[in-house]
Amino acid sequence: MPRKRETLTPVEPETLDLIVRGGRVVTPDGIHAVELGLLEGRIVRVAESITDPTHAELDAAGRYVFPGIVDAHVHFNEPGRAEWEGLAHGSLALAAGGGTCFFDMPLNSEPPVLDAAGLRTKRALAEQLACTDFALWGGLVPGNLDKLAGLRDAGAIGLKAFMSDSGIASFPRVDAKSLYEGMKRAAKLGLLVAVHAEDDALATQFTAAQRAKKKTDAKAWLASRPVEVELAAIRQATEFAGETGCALHIVHVSSPEGVALITEARAQRVDVTAETCSHYLLLNDKDVAKLGAPAKCAPPIRDEKRRLALWDDLRAGQIHTVGSDHSPAPPDLKTSPNFFEIWGGIGGVQHGFQLLLNACATTADRDFPLLAAVLARNVARRFRLDSRKGLLAEGMDADFCLIELGAARKITADDLWTRHKISPYLGRPSRVRVTDTYVRGRPVWADGRVASGAPKGQFLRPITT
Template sequence: MICVDSRPAHPTILPTVSKKQKLPPVIPERLDLVVRGGRLVTPEGVQRADLGILRGKIMQIAPEIGEEAEATLDAAGAYVFPGILDGRVQFNEPGRADWEGLASGSAALAAGGGTCFFDLPGHSAPLVLDSAALRVKRLLAEERSCTDFALWGGLVPGNLNQLAGLKSAGAIGVMARLGDSGSADFQGVDAASLHAGMQRAAQLDLLVAVHAEDATLAAKLTAAQQAKGRHNARAYLASRPAEVELTAIRQALEIAGETRCALHLLAVSCPEAVALITAARAQGVDVTAETSPHYLLLNEQDFIKIGAPAKCSPPLRDETRRLGLWAELRAGRLQTVGSGHDPAPPDLKMAEDFFAVRGGIAGVQHGFELLFNACARTAAQDLPVLAAVLARNVARRFRLDDRKGRLAVGLDADFSLLRLNEKEQPITAAELWTRHPATAYLGRSSHVRVTHTYVRGGAVWAEGRLTNRANSGQFLKPRP
């Protein structure tokens, strides 16, 4: 359960821009869009201002923009939030469109305020292990996505010679699973192969993302539970305590320090892991950490209650750790938050044996919205934190900050409108845009709803409708 008061808030807003402040020169062209009367959210705070948009870029930010425009968006009473860059999704195309899809996944992302996704390499056919496979996925995403996108390449045993090609083709980075990948196709790496991969990636100036869990310890603990005839949700939790995660993170941090490779740790689920990462950063290791909304919103008791839709790896943690993760986030020691959207067909979620149930939480549409709701009463303090971890920090880490990540003049006009409703609204299956109408968040209620999402100045999502279904997303390559 979210331990916050969910009553609608009237937060203190930072002082508005002074009307005496020198404004940019008048734009010679008629603006395409003016967003009027909103509360702009940046990592520095919240303030009342208008946005002027021309040819997909933010051209003006001012207390009031008097010029006429081709269109006006009334944002009075709403928060104008920078477009979310979701650094970890599995949209499964090409090859597994029955799991999710680029069209359905990007639509759900837009409905939740997202304007860009980074698709993982390990759940499509072909796997994105070389430049040819990346180009296949890129062409398909350009045809089907309604939001901008970037693509991960894969790091598996035996594909070191493909890393240079992946970088040249525009991969945002390469991703590896330290330990058992859970897939016969996308192999996990051991310490030796991760070391070799990170050494090569460092030479190429290529970031490596690692999902870190100790396969040996997890297998031993799983076998112990199964030997006792235990296969329920509690048994799964017992098979993957925090030490499974911490052991692998220590190993990844050591290798990153030795190879001087940029490391991004995925699915960080507990404050003890953040402490290890913070200590490594203090010693000069180039490492950042990502958590997911479900680790901030749900705990292990929710998993026991919800069941298979809430199974993930690492698993949901106890309430003390959940609250501790929020503290780390607010302190700036967690750098990014990604949905970790990992769907599966319903039949793979129906086994009675929880060790056999396909893991993964489908959260791309409502995870971020529920984070906004969790911060409703403390919006002036906490929405800027979310602007950092959902947008600015992601753009910086992945070298997209010349275009994305902030509400700033000269950058892409990517944003969403968040409105606080007096009455809570429950999340229902009928409103899901994902391939399968299932999520661990069904039935949870929120005062906050995303009413509009714009990508490069164009409306993608508006008042419950998808306004641009496909063929509008652009492929994003990191700057040099």
């Protein structure tokens, strides 16, 4: 059962703002036939039947009440590259897919967030433009060690570093020394470090080998970034985390071998967690060959055996969070006949998560609670937002979405709320429909449409104890 607050003295029942009735409420420990009572943006009652007076009711009969998804990994690219996505489009697409909170990466916004001033600039923009709550990553690059304390004080949710070329000149990859020193500093500051774990030297070698063969198709590109590239980087990063005591989050782990390395490191008491992304759980290498540009990302999508093994790891609790790594680009950057030249990044913030729910539609009783953990509770916990976010329980922010399971329907470009209508999921059938999304008790997405008068997003910083 969702936890209940003890009431020591009887109080006059307050008039609630909203009661969500009739839904099946999903928490990591199960699915519960309970009602939620909301007041001033929070859940204040969880009970089988709420009799308090209320200003309004929301009928969730026949639907799941799922915790608002906390997506710790998006690239909305504003300021500087708003034409690639932007905070307004990105957050709306997130909300249309059941998300209530995003953590924006320090790139590909321009300038990237490498100091407190950069973070404040992006924060001010997001406070005007985002329709969901948000947190902001700072960057860890060679030469910005003395900016990390400022980033922490400005409220960065963590630091992101690239161990291979990011493709963005203003966001250079970290060399081993900068990563080590950065993690040492981050540990002192109480900041988590997230890494894009691909070994640059190995990626360069494998890429050169493919180019020498004059192969430029999707298959050649996949071969240019084999699992070994990821494993070498994970080994180094976890070793550094062990030595420095830094909290480490390996983003977009694409292979079960990568998960195994993280599991081993955890057994050695390294403070490391694993994120995978919806596309690694939904697509395989054959899909990449078929779909082309919309399915290009790094590390690349792996074979079917590995995709299925990632689901096993997820169910075994060895993958802690699932993010979208939503990283769109304009159509002209996604059209080269040479797969190596196509800008990488998958636009999955709107449909990736609901397709995970769809993949579990027939095993909802067992798997929806698991998804509530990896899409919301675990994320909030890892990033120290769990006093407010990630769980449908009394005292928490009223962030939730309503999920309907109906007849399968194909996803079309018209469904997309992203700036560019590019997605690897177009044409894919889904039984899941996100009908409503509420952020702090107010609708952002209602009855399958953008809600009018939606509130603006609030900036979130990790809670320090």
